[in-house]
Amino acid sequence: MPIHGKNIIGFSQTAQDSCVMESIDPSNSTPLNKFHIASDSEINMAVSKASEAFETYRYYSGEKKASFLEAIAEEILALGDELIDTAVKESGLPAARITGERGRTINQLKLFAELLREGSWVEAIIDTTQPDREPLPKPDIRKMSVPIGPVVVFTASNFPLAFSTAGGDTASALAAGNPVIVKAHGSHLGTNELVAGAISKAAKKTMMPDGIFSSLNGSGNKLGQQLVKHPEVKAVGFTGSYNGGMAIFKAASEREEPIPVFAEMGSINPVILLPGKLKEADDLAKQYAASITLGVGQFCTNPGLILGIESPLLDSFMFALAKEIEKAVPAPMLNEGIHSSFIKSREILLNQNGVQLLGAAKQTDGVNLGNATVASVSGEEFLSNPHLTEEVFGPFSLVVTCKDQDELKKVILSTKGQLTSTIMAESEELSQYKEIVNAAQHVAGRVIFNGVPTGVEVCHAMHHGGPFPSSSNSKYTSVGTDAIKRFVRPLSFQSFPDNALPDELKNNNPLGIWRKVNGNLTQNSI
Numbered sequence: 315m316p317i318h319g320k321n322i323i324g325f326s327q328t329a330q331d332s333c334v335m336e337s338i339d340p341s342n343s344t345p346l347n348k349f350h351i352a353s354d355s356e357i358n359m360a361v362s363k364a365s366e367a368f369e370t371y372r373y374y375s376g377e378k379k380a381s382f383l384e385a386i387a388e389e390i391l392a393l394g395d396e397l398i399d400t401a402v403k404e405s406g407l408p409a410a411r412i413t414g415e416r417g418r419t420i421n422q423l424k425l426f427a428e429l430l431r432e433g434s435w436v437e438a439i440i441d442t443t444q445p446d447r448e449p450l451p452k453p454d455i456r457k458m459s460v461p462i463g464p465v466v467v468f469t470a471s472n473f474p475l476a477f478s479t480a481g482g483d484t485a486s487a488l489a490a491g492n493p494v495i496v497k498a499h500g501s502h503l504g505t506n507e508l509v510a511g512a513i514s515k516a517a518k519k520t521m522m523p524d525g526i527f528s529s530l531n532g533s534g535n536k537l538g539q540q541l542v543k544h545p546e547v548k549a550v551g552f553t554g555s556y557n558g559g560m561a562i563f564k565a566a567s568e569r570e571e572p573i574p575v576f577a578e579m580g581s582i583n584p585v586i587l588l589p590g591k592l593k594e595a596d597d598l599a600k601q602y603a604a605s606i607t608l609g610v611g612q613f614c615t616n617p618g619l620i621l622g623i624e625s626p627l628l629d630s631f632m633f634a635l636a637k638e639i640e641k642a643v644p645a646p647m648l649n650e651g652i653h654s655s656f657i658k659s660r661e662i663l664l665n666q667n668g669v670q671l672l673g674a675a676k677q678t679d680g681v682n683l684g685n686a687t688v689a690s691v692s693g694e695e696f697l698s699n700p701h702l703t704e705e706v707f708g709p710f711s712l713v714v715t716c717k718d719q720d721e722l723k724k725v726i727l728s729t730k731g732q733l734t735s736t737i738m739a740e741s742e743e744l745s746q747y748k749e750i751v752n753a754a755q756h757v758a759g760r761v762i763f764n765g766v767p768t769g770v771e772v773c774h775a776m777h778h779g780g781p782f783p784s785s786s787n788s789k790y791t792s793v794g795t796d797a798i799k800r801f802v803r804p805l806s807f808q809s810f811p812d813n814a815l816p817d818e819l820k821n822n823n824p825l826g827i828w829r830k831v832n833g834n835l836t837q838n839s840i
Contacts, residue, residue, distance in 0.1 A: 317504050322510045324367075324525040329350035334349060337404050365463070367523035376825075377431060380427035380428075387419075400505050401502060407609065454808065459490075462801055467487065469481070469499040473553075477792075478502065479513070486800065491802075493525060538562065542562055580614050582703065583617050583735065585767070586621050587621065589623065591743075595634050598634075600634075610708065615770060616708075628715060632713055640676070641675075643678075647682050653683075653708075659706040660687055663706055663712065674687040674688075684709050685709070688712070689713070696714045697725060703729055719750065726754060731788065732759070734780070759781070776791060779791045
Protein backbone atom coordinates (compact mmCIF):
# COMPACT_ATOMS: atom_id res chain seq x y z
CA MET A 315 0.00 0.00 0.00
CA PRO A 316 1.33 3.49 -0.79
CA ILE A 317 2.58 5.71 2.05
CA HIS A 318 0.07 8.57 2.48
CA GLY A 319 2.07 10.65 4.97
CA LYS A 320 -0.96 11.62 7.07
CA ASN A 321 -1.58 11.51 10.79
CA ILE A 322 -3.79 8.65 11.96
CA ILE A 323 -6.32 9.80 14.54
CA GLY A 324 -8.62 7.02 15.60
CA PHE A 325 -10.23 5.76 12.41
CA SER A 326 -9.40 8.92 10.42
CA GLN A 327 -6.40 10.02 8.36
CA THR A 328 -5.76 13.76 8.55
CA ALA A 329 -3.31 16.29 7.09
CA GLN A 330 -4.40 19.73 8.28
CA ASP A 331 -0.93 21.28 8.32
CA SER A 332 1.02 21.98 5.12
CA CYS A 333 4.32 21.59 6.99
CA VAL A 334 5.99 18.26 6.27
CA MET A 335 8.99 16.22 7.36
CA GLU A 336 10.84 13.55 5.41
CA SER A 337 11.96 10.03 6.15
CA ILE A 338 15.59 9.40 5.18
CA ASP A 339 17.58 6.37 4.08
CA PRO A 340 20.58 6.55 6.48
CA SER A 341 22.79 4.46 4.20
CA ASN A 342 22.89 7.17 1.53
CA SER A 343 21.00 10.17 3.06
CA THR A 344 18.35 9.91 0.34
CA PRO A 345 14.85 11.26 1.16
CA LEU A 346 12.14 8.61 0.98
CA ASN A 347 8.67 10.02 1.77
CA LYS A 348 7.02 13.16 3.13
CA PHE A 349 4.81 13.23 6.22
CA HIS A 350 2.46 15.94 7.43
CA ILE A 351 3.27 17.37 10.85
CA ALA A 352 0.37 17.26 13.31
CA SER A 353 -1.36 20.60 13.89
CA ASP A 354 -2.53 21.83 17.29
CA SER A 355 -6.06 20.93 16.26
CA GLU A 356 -5.04 17.37 15.36
CA ILE A 357 -3.21 16.94 18.66
CA ASN A 358 -6.28 18.03 20.59
CA MET A 359 -8.48 15.81 18.43
CA ALA A 360 -6.31 12.75 19.14
CA VAL A 361 -6.36 13.33 22.90
CA SER A 362 -10.08 14.12 22.94
CA LYS A 363 -10.90 10.92 21.03
CA ALA A 364 -8.65 8.94 23.35
CA SER A 365 -10.44 10.33 26.41
CA GLU A 366 -13.82 9.40 24.94
CA ALA A 367 -12.59 5.94 24.00
CA PHE A 368 -11.30 5.40 27.54
CA GLU A 369 -14.77 5.75 29.02
CA THR A 370 -15.78 2.65 27.06
CA TYR A 371 -12.55 0.67 26.69
CA ARG A 372 -11.67 0.75 30.39
CA TYR A 373 -14.57 -1.61 31.10
CA TYR A 374 -13.87 -4.12 28.32
CA SER A 375 -13.28 -7.70 29.38
CA GLY A 376 -9.89 -9.31 29.25
CA GLU A 377 -11.14 -11.54 26.46
CA LYS A 378 -12.19 -8.59 24.30
CA LYS A 379 -8.91 -6.73 24.81
CA ALA A 380 -6.97 -9.94 24.13
CA SER A 381 -8.77 -10.37 20.80
CA PHE A 382 -7.79 -6.82 19.88
CA LEU A 383 -4.11 -7.42 20.64
CA GLU A 384 -4.12 -10.65 18.64
CA ALA A 385 -5.77 -8.87 15.72
CA ILE A 386 -2.98 -6.27 15.79
CA ALA A 387 -0.42 -9.07 15.58
CA GLU A 388 -2.25 -10.60 12.61
CA GLU A 389 -2.48 -7.29 10.75
CA ILE A 390 1.22 -6.56 11.28
CA LEU A 391 2.12 -9.95 9.88
CA ALA A 392 -0.24 -9.34 6.95
CA LEU A 393 1.85 -6.32 5.92
CA GLY A 394 4.40 -8.84 4.68
CA ASP A 395 7.53 -7.76 2.84
CA GLU A 396 6.35 -4.17 2.55
CA LEU A 397 6.91 -3.64 6.27
CA ILE A 398 10.32 -5.35 6.23
CA ASP A 399 11.50 -3.43 3.16
CA THR A 400 10.32 -0.08 4.54
CA ALA A 401 11.98 -0.63 7.92
CA VAL A 402 15.24 -1.70 6.25
CA LYS A 403 15.32 1.45 4.10
CA GLU A 404 14.56 3.76 7.00
CA SER A 405 16.88 2.19 9.58
CA GLY A 406 19.82 0.80 7.62
CA LEU A 407 19.38 -2.43 9.60
CA PRO A 408 19.49 -5.77 7.75
CA ALA A 409 16.30 -7.58 6.76
CA ALA A 410 17.07 -10.51 9.08
CA ARG A 411 17.20 -8.18 12.07
CA ILE A 412 13.90 -6.50 11.12
CA THR A 413 12.24 -9.86 10.49
CA GLY A 414 13.32 -11.03 13.94
CA GLU A 415 12.07 -7.82 15.47
CA ARG A 416 8.70 -8.25 13.78
CA GLY A 417 8.47 -11.70 15.35
CA ARG A 418 9.27 -10.26 18.76
CA THR A 419 6.63 -7.55 18.32
CA ILE A 420 3.97 -10.07 17.35
CA ASN A 421 4.89 -12.48 20.14
CA GLN A 422 4.78 -9.85 22.87
CA LEU A 423 1.30 -8.79 21.72
CA LYS A 424 0.22 -12.43 21.99
CA LEU A 425 1.88 -12.76 25.39
CA PHE A 426 -0.16 -9.85 26.73
CA ALA A 427 -3.28 -11.42 25.23
CA GLU A 428 -2.54 -14.60 27.21
CA LEU A 429 -2.05 -12.51 30.35
CA LEU A 430 -5.44 -10.86 29.87
CA ARG A 431 -7.26 -14.13 29.32
CA GLU A 432 -5.80 -15.63 32.49
CA GLY A 433 -6.74 -12.44 34.36
CA SER A 434 -4.86 -12.67 37.66
CA TRP A 435 -2.60 -9.74 36.69
CA VAL A 436 -5.13 -7.33 38.30
CA GLU A 437 -3.84 -8.49 41.72
CA ALA A 438 -7.27 -8.77 43.34
CA ILE A 439 -7.15 -8.61 47.14
CA ILE A 440 -10.19 -9.20 49.32
CA ASP A 441 -10.61 -8.71 53.06
CA THR A 442 -14.07 -9.84 54.08
CA THR A 443 -16.14 -8.16 56.73
CA GLN A 444 -15.96 -9.04 60.42
CA PRO A 445 -19.13 -7.46 61.83
CA ASP A 446 -18.53 -8.82 65.34
CA ARG A 447 -14.93 -7.59 65.66
CA GLU A 448 -14.17 -5.56 68.80
CA PRO A 449 -13.86 -2.72 69.49
CA LEU A 450 -15.09 -1.84 65.95
CA PRO A 451 -16.54 -3.96 63.14
CA LYS A 452 -14.24 -4.58 60.16
CA PRO A 453 -15.70 -3.47 56.80
CA ASP A 454 -15.51 -5.51 53.60
CA ILE A 455 -12.66 -4.06 51.46
CA ARG A 456 -11.64 -5.28 48.01
CA LYS A 457 -8.81 -3.96 45.82
CA MET A 458 -7.64 -4.44 42.24
CA SER A 459 -5.69 -2.63 39.52
CA VAL A 460 -7.62 -0.41 37.11
CA PRO A 461 -6.50 1.55 34.00
CA ILE A 462 -5.46 5.18 34.34
CA GLY A 463 -6.39 6.88 31.04
CA PRO A 464 -4.82 7.99 27.74
CA VAL A 465 -1.13 7.08 27.46
CA VAL A 466 1.41 8.82 25.22
CA VAL A 467 4.12 6.57 23.79
CA PHE A 468 7.38 7.91 22.35
CA THR A 469 8.72 5.42 19.83
CA ALA A 470 12.40 4.42 19.93
CA SER A 471 14.92 5.08 17.17
CA ASN A 472 16.85 1.83 17.59
CA PHE A 473 13.90 -0.57 17.45
CA PRO A 474 11.61 0.36 14.53
CA LEU A 475 9.12 -2.32 15.58
CA ALA A 476 9.63 -3.89 19.02
CA PHE A 477 9.99 -0.62 20.97
CA SER A 478 7.94 1.55 18.67
CA THR A 479 4.41 1.90 17.31
CA ALA A 480 3.08 -1.50 18.41
CA GLY A 481 5.96 -2.23 20.77
CA GLY A 482 6.03 -3.05 24.45
CA ASP A 483 4.79 0.32 25.71
CA THR A 484 1.79 0.34 23.38
CA ALA A 485 0.99 -3.33 23.97
CA SER A 486 1.12 -3.02 27.76
CA ALA A 487 -0.87 0.24 27.84
CA LEU A 488 -3.62 -1.23 25.63
CA ALA A 489 -3.62 -4.45 27.65
CA ALA A 490 -4.09 -2.43 30.84
CA GLY A 491 -7.21 -0.82 29.36
CA ASN A 492 -5.85 2.52 28.15
CA PRO A 493 -6.03 4.25 24.74
CA VAL A 494 -2.62 5.09 23.23
CA ILE A 495 -1.33 8.09 21.30
CA VAL A 496 2.00 7.43 19.60
CA LYS A 497 4.53 10.08 18.65
CA ALA A 498 6.14 8.66 15.53
CA HIS A 499 9.93 8.69 15.50
CA GLY A 500 11.49 10.73 12.72
CA SER A 501 13.85 7.88 11.86
CA HIS A 502 11.12 5.50 10.70
CA LEU A 503 8.01 7.44 9.76
CA GLY A 504 6.97 5.08 6.97
CA THR A 505 7.36 2.03 9.18
CA ASN A 506 5.28 3.78 11.82
CA GLU A 507 2.53 4.58 9.34
CA LEU A 508 2.27 0.98 8.17
CA VAL A 509 2.07 -0.39 11.73
CA ALA A 510 -0.31 2.37 12.85
CA GLY A 511 -2.55 1.48 9.93
CA ALA A 512 -2.46 -2.17 11.00
CA ILE A 513 -3.49 -1.22 14.55
CA SER A 514 -6.33 0.95 13.23
CA LYS A 515 -7.52 -1.89 10.99
CA ALA A 516 -7.42 -4.33 13.90
CA ALA A 517 -9.39 -1.88 16.06
CA LYS A 518 -12.15 -1.68 13.45
CA LYS A 519 -12.26 -5.46 13.01
CA THR A 520 -12.64 -6.08 16.74
CA MET A 521 -15.08 -3.18 17.21
CA MET A 522 -12.90 -1.05 19.45
CA PRO A 523 -14.00 2.55 20.11
CA ASP A 524 -12.83 5.26 17.72
CA GLY A 525 -9.80 6.91 19.32
CA ILE A 526 -8.42 3.80 20.98
CA PHE A 527 -5.20 4.46 19.03
CA SER A 528 -3.71 7.47 17.23
CA SER A 529 -0.34 8.20 15.62
CA LEU A 530 1.02 11.72 15.16
CA ASN A 531 4.02 13.08 13.24
CA GLY A 532 6.16 15.93 14.53
CA SER A 533 9.70 17.29 14.25
CA GLY A 534 11.79 18.54 17.16
CA ASN A 535 10.28 18.45 20.63
CA LYS A 536 7.14 20.57 20.08
CA LEU A 537 4.71 17.68 19.54
CA GLY A 538 6.10 15.69 22.44
CA GLN A 539 5.89 18.62 24.84
CA GLN A 540 2.30 19.38 23.79
CA LEU A 541 1.23 15.78 24.32
CA VAL A 542 2.94 15.44 27.69
CA LYS A 543 1.42 18.70 28.94
CA HIS A 544 -2.10 17.98 27.68
CA PRO A 545 -4.36 17.77 30.75
CA GLU A 546 -6.21 14.68 29.51
CA VAL A 547 -3.02 12.59 29.11
CA LYS A 548 -2.42 10.41 32.17
CA ALA A 549 0.96 8.70 31.62
CA VAL A 550 3.96 8.55 29.29
CA GLY A 551 6.12 5.69 28.02
CA PHE A 552 9.54 6.65 26.63
CA THR A 553 12.61 4.84 25.33
CA GLY A 554 15.57 6.96 24.31
CA SER A 555 18.33 9.22 25.55
CA TYR A 556 18.87 10.58 29.05
CA ASN A 557 18.40 14.18 27.87
CA GLY A 558 15.18 13.34 26.04
CA GLY A 559 13.78 11.34 28.93
CA MET A 560 14.57 14.03 31.49
CA ALA A 561 13.00 16.78 29.34
CA ILE A 562 9.78 14.76 29.23
CA PHE A 563 9.99 13.96 32.95
CA LYS A 564 10.42 17.67 33.75
CA ALA A 565 7.46 18.69 31.57
CA ALA A 566 5.24 16.04 33.17
CA SER A 567 6.20 17.06 36.72
CA GLU A 568 5.46 20.74 36.03
CA ARG A 569 1.86 20.11 35.02
CA GLU A 570 -0.98 21.20 37.28
CA GLU A 571 -1.63 17.45 37.62
CA PRO A 572 1.79 15.76 37.46
CA ILE A 573 1.72 12.41 35.67
CA PRO A 574 4.08 9.42 35.72
CA VAL A 575 6.78 9.14 33.05
CA PHE A 576 8.18 5.67 32.56
CA ALA A 577 11.44 6.48 30.80
CA GLU A 578 14.12 4.00 29.84
CA MET A 579 17.13 6.24 29.24
CA GLY A 580 20.09 4.07 28.32
CA SER A 581 22.96 2.43 30.14
CA ILE A 582 26.65 1.50 29.86
CA ASN A 583 26.01 -1.99 31.29
CA PRO A 584 29.23 -2.88 33.16
CA VAL A 585 30.70 -6.31 32.43
CA ILE A 586 32.88 -7.74 35.20
CA LEU A 587 35.60 -10.17 34.14
CA LEU A 588 36.76 -12.31 37.06
CA PRO A 589 40.14 -14.10 36.78
CA GLY A 590 38.83 -17.62 36.23
CA LYS A 591 36.93 -16.66 33.08
CA LEU A 592 39.87 -14.73 31.67
CA LYS A 593 41.61 -18.05 31.01
CA GLU A 594 39.29 -18.16 27.97
CA ALA A 595 40.56 -14.79 26.71
CA ASP A 596 40.27 -15.48 22.98
CA ASP A 597 36.74 -16.90 23.11
CA LEU A 598 35.69 -14.17 25.52
CA ALA A 599 37.03 -11.50 23.16
CA LYS A 600 35.09 -12.93 20.21
CA GLN A 601 31.91 -13.11 22.28
CA TYR A 602 32.17 -9.52 23.42
CA ALA A 603 33.31 -8.07 20.10
CA ALA A 604 30.14 -9.56 18.61
CA SER A 605 28.03 -8.03 21.38
CA ILE A 606 29.68 -4.59 21.08
CA THR A 607 29.11 -4.46 17.32
CA LEU A 608 25.64 -6.08 17.24
CA GLY A 609 23.22 -3.70 15.54
CA VAL A 610 26.11 -1.23 15.14
CA GLY A 611 26.14 -0.95 18.93
CA GLN A 612 22.75 0.75 18.97
CA PHE A 613 21.26 -1.09 21.93
CA CYS A 614 20.48 0.28 25.37
CA THR A 615 22.10 -2.93 26.65
CA ASN A 616 25.33 -2.56 24.68
CA PRO A 617 28.35 -3.58 26.85
CA GLY A 618 29.89 -0.11 27.05
CA LEU A 619 32.09 -0.84 30.06
CA ILE A 620 34.30 -3.88 30.72
CA LEU A 621 35.96 -4.21 34.12
CA GLY A 622 38.76 -6.44 35.34
CA ILE A 623 41.65 -6.71 37.78
CA GLU A 624 45.13 -6.07 36.37
CA SER A 625 46.84 -9.28 35.26
CA PRO A 626 48.58 -10.85 32.24
CA LEU A 627 45.29 -12.63 31.51
CA LEU A 628 43.42 -9.31 31.34
CA ASP A 629 46.15 -7.97 29.03
CA SER A 630 45.65 -10.99 26.77
CA PHE A 631 41.91 -10.35 26.68
CA MET A 632 42.37 -6.68 25.76
CA PHE A 633 44.79 -7.60 22.97
CA ALA A 634 42.40 -10.22 21.61
CA LEU A 635 39.39 -7.86 21.88
CA ALA A 636 41.24 -5.14 19.98
CA LYS A 637 42.07 -7.58 17.16
CA GLU A 638 38.44 -8.71 16.92
CA ILE A 639 37.17 -5.13 16.84
CA GLU A 640 39.63 -4.24 14.09
CA LYS A 641 38.02 -6.97 11.95
CA ALA A 642 34.55 -5.43 12.30
CA VAL A 643 32.96 -4.04 9.14
CA PRO A 644 31.50 -0.53 9.65
CA ALA A 645 27.77 -0.29 8.96
CA PRO A 646 25.30 2.61 8.69
CA MET A 647 23.89 3.92 11.94
CA LEU A 648 20.19 4.69 12.35
CA ASN A 649 20.34 8.33 11.33
CA GLU A 650 22.70 11.24 10.82
CA GLY A 651 22.04 12.64 14.31
CA ILE A 652 22.92 9.38 16.06
CA HIS A 653 26.03 8.99 13.92
CA SER A 654 27.20 12.53 14.64
CA SER A 655 26.58 12.06 18.35
CA PHE A 656 28.53 8.78 18.32
CA ILE A 657 31.53 10.37 16.62
CA LYS A 658 31.51 13.35 18.99
CA SER A 659 31.01 11.31 22.17
CA ARG A 660 33.68 8.80 21.16
CA GLU A 661 36.25 11.51 20.46
CA ILE A 662 35.53 13.31 23.72
CA LEU A 663 36.04 10.09 25.67
CA LEU A 664 39.21 9.10 23.78
CA ASN A 665 40.70 12.49 24.64
CA GLN A 666 40.18 12.13 28.39
CA ASN A 667 43.29 11.79 30.57
CA GLY A 668 44.62 8.27 30.76
CA VAL A 669 42.39 6.81 28.05
CA GLN A 670 44.25 4.71 25.50
CA LEU A 671 42.90 3.45 22.18
CA LEU A 672 43.08 -0.34 22.00
CA GLY A 673 41.64 -0.93 18.56
CA ALA A 674 39.19 0.36 15.97
CA ALA A 675 37.58 -0.90 12.79
CA LYS A 676 39.12 0.43 9.61
CA GLN A 677 37.32 3.40 8.13
CA THR A 678 35.64 2.74 4.79
CA ASP A 679 33.74 4.86 2.30
CA GLY A 680 30.08 5.34 3.09
CA VAL A 681 27.52 7.51 4.84
CA ASN A 682 26.81 7.50 8.61
CA LEU A 683 29.07 4.51 9.22
CA GLY A 684 29.71 3.45 12.80
CA ASN A 685 33.34 2.36 13.27
CA ALA A 686 33.65 -0.01 16.22
CA THR A 687 36.16 1.14 18.83
CA VAL A 688 37.55 -0.11 22.15
CA ALA A 689 39.75 1.78 24.58
CA SER A 690 41.20 1.29 28.06
CA VAL A 691 41.78 3.32 31.23
CA SER A 692 43.00 2.61 34.74
CA GLY A 693 40.58 2.26 37.62
CA GLU A 694 42.20 5.25 39.32
CA GLU A 695 41.62 7.51 36.31
CA PHE A 696 38.07 6.20 35.89
CA LEU A 697 37.16 7.01 39.48
CA SER A 698 38.56 10.53 39.17
CA ASN A 699 36.68 11.41 35.98
CA PRO A 700 32.83 11.25 35.97
CA HIS A 701 32.77 11.85 32.20
CA LEU A 702 33.98 8.28 31.73
CA THR A 703 30.64 6.95 32.99
CA GLU A 704 28.73 8.68 30.18
CA GLU A 705 27.17 6.52 27.49
CA VAL A 706 28.68 6.45 24.01
CA PHE A 707 25.69 5.23 22.01
CA GLY A 708 27.15 3.03 19.31
CA PRO A 709 29.79 0.31 18.82
CA PHE A 710 32.13 1.39 21.62
CA SER A 711 33.42 -0.10 24.86
CA LEU A 712 35.87 1.06 27.52
CA VAL A 713 37.97 -1.47 29.42
CA VAL A 714 38.80 -0.39 32.99
CA THR A 715 41.82 -2.08 34.58
CA CYS A 716 41.58 -2.10 38.37
CA LYS A 717 44.54 -2.69 40.67
CA ASP A 718 42.64 -4.92 43.10
CA GLN A 719 39.23 -6.18 44.21
CA ASP A 720 38.58 -3.11 46.36
CA GLU A 721 39.11 -0.73 43.45
CA LEU A 722 36.95 -2.93 41.22
CA LYS A 723 34.11 -2.65 43.73
CA LYS A 724 34.48 1.15 43.83
CA VAL A 725 34.40 1.34 40.03
CA ILE A 726 31.23 -0.76 39.85
CA LEU A 727 29.44 1.40 42.43
CA SER A 728 30.56 4.60 40.69
CA THR A 729 28.58 3.65 37.57
CA LYS A 730 25.29 4.54 39.33
CA GLY A 731 22.10 3.08 37.87
CA GLN A 732 22.31 0.58 35.02
CA LEU A 733 19.88 -1.59 33.09
CA THR A 734 22.24 -4.55 33.37
CA SER A 735 25.45 -5.73 34.95
CA THR A 736 27.22 -8.91 33.84
CA ILE A 737 29.53 -11.25 35.73
CA MET A 738 31.86 -13.45 33.67
CA ALA A 739 33.26 -15.99 36.10
CA GLU A 740 33.71 -19.57 37.18
CA SER A 741 30.84 -20.68 39.42
CA GLU A 742 32.99 -20.92 42.54
CA GLU A 743 34.15 -17.33 42.07
CA LEU A 744 30.68 -16.04 42.91
CA SER A 745 31.34 -16.82 46.57
CA GLN A 746 35.01 -15.83 46.44
CA TYR A 747 34.08 -12.38 45.08
CA LYS A 748 30.84 -11.91 47.01
CA GLU A 749 31.31 -8.14 47.49
CA ILE A 750 31.79 -7.72 43.73
CA VAL A 751 28.65 -9.74 43.03
CA ASN A 752 26.70 -7.67 45.56
CA ALA A 753 27.94 -4.42 44.00
CA ALA A 754 26.81 -5.65 40.56
CA GLN A 755 23.34 -6.30 41.98
CA HIS A 756 23.23 -2.88 43.64
CA VAL A 757 23.66 -0.88 40.43
CA ALA A 758 21.49 -2.83 37.98
CA GLY A 759 17.98 -4.00 37.24
CA ARG A 760 19.18 -7.30 35.73
CA VAL A 761 22.34 -9.24 36.59
CA ILE A 762 23.66 -11.70 33.99
CA PHE A 763 25.99 -14.62 34.64
CA ASN A 764 28.29 -15.74 31.82
CA GLY A 765 26.41 -14.15 28.97
CA VAL A 766 26.13 -10.85 27.13
CA PRO A 767 23.72 -8.04 28.01
CA THR A 768 22.52 -7.57 24.44
CA GLY A 769 19.29 -9.50 24.05
CA VAL A 770 16.29 -8.92 26.31
CA GLU A 771 13.92 -11.88 26.59
CA VAL A 772 10.21 -10.99 26.56
CA CYS A 773 8.76 -13.05 29.42
CA HIS A 774 7.04 -12.84 32.79
CA ALA A 775 10.27 -12.66 34.85
CA MET A 776 12.13 -10.05 32.79
CA HIS A 777 12.98 -6.72 34.39
CA HIS A 778 14.14 -4.14 31.85
CA GLY A 779 14.71 -1.08 33.99
CA GLY A 780 17.13 -0.10 36.68
CA PRO A 781 18.15 2.52 39.23
CA PHE A 782 18.24 6.12 38.01
CA PRO A 783 19.49 7.30 35.54
CA SER A 784 18.98 4.11 33.50
CA SER A 785 15.25 4.52 34.06
CA SER A 786 13.02 7.07 35.76
CA ASN A 787 11.56 4.52 38.19
CA SER A 788 13.50 1.38 39.08
CA LYS A 789 10.33 -0.44 40.24
CA TYR A 790 9.00 -0.87 36.71
CA THR A 791 10.00 -2.76 33.59
CA SER A 792 9.39 -1.83 29.96
CA VAL A 793 9.76 -5.45 28.78
CA GLY A 794 7.70 -8.47 29.79
CA THR A 795 4.22 -8.81 31.19
CA ASP A 796 4.96 -6.80 34.35
CA ALA A 797 5.19 -3.74 32.04
CA ILE A 798 1.40 -3.59 32.35
CA LYS A 799 1.77 -2.40 35.96
CA ARG A 800 3.02 0.99 34.76
CA PHE A 801 -0.35 1.95 33.35
CA VAL A 802 -2.74 0.98 36.14
CA ARG A 803 -3.57 2.27 39.61
CA PRO A 804 -4.99 0.47 42.67
CA LEU A 805 -8.67 1.00 43.49
CA SER A 806 -10.38 -0.25 46.65
CA PHE A 807 -14.12 -0.89 46.99
CA GLN A 808 -15.47 -0.71 50.54
CA SER A 809 -18.76 -2.30 51.58
CA PHE A 810 -20.07 -2.60 48.00
CA PRO A 811 -22.90 -5.02 47.23
CA ASP A 812 -21.64 -8.06 45.35
CA ASN A 813 -23.61 -7.36 42.16
CA ALA A 814 -22.06 -3.88 41.89
CA LEU A 815 -18.46 -5.12 42.06
CA PRO A 816 -16.22 -5.84 39.05
CA ASP A 817 -16.17 -9.53 38.13
CA GLU A 818 -12.62 -9.78 39.46
CA LEU A 819 -13.86 -9.01 42.99
CA LYS A 820 -17.21 -10.82 43.13
CA ASN A 821 -17.78 -13.55 45.69
CA ASN A 822 -18.21 -16.38 43.19
CA ASN A 823 -15.05 -15.41 41.23
CA PRO A 824 -16.67 -15.79 37.79
CA LEU A 825 -13.32 -15.32 36.01
CA GLY A 826 -11.63 -18.04 38.01
CA ILE A 827 -8.56 -15.85 38.71
CA TRP A 828 -6.11 -16.13 41.57
CA ARG A 829 -6.98 -13.73 44.39
CA LYS A 830 -5.65 -13.02 47.87
CA VAL A 831 -8.61 -13.56 50.19
CA ASN A 832 -8.03 -12.76 53.86
CA GLY A 833 -4.30 -13.13 53.29
CA ASN A 834 -4.37 -16.42 51.35
CA LEU A 835 -3.98 -16.97 47.61
CA THR A 836 -6.92 -18.91 46.20
CA GLN A 837 -9.16 -19.41 43.18
CA ASN A 838 -12.08 -20.46 45.35
CA SER A 839 -15.35 -18.60 45.70
CA ILE A 840 -16.12 -16.80 48.94
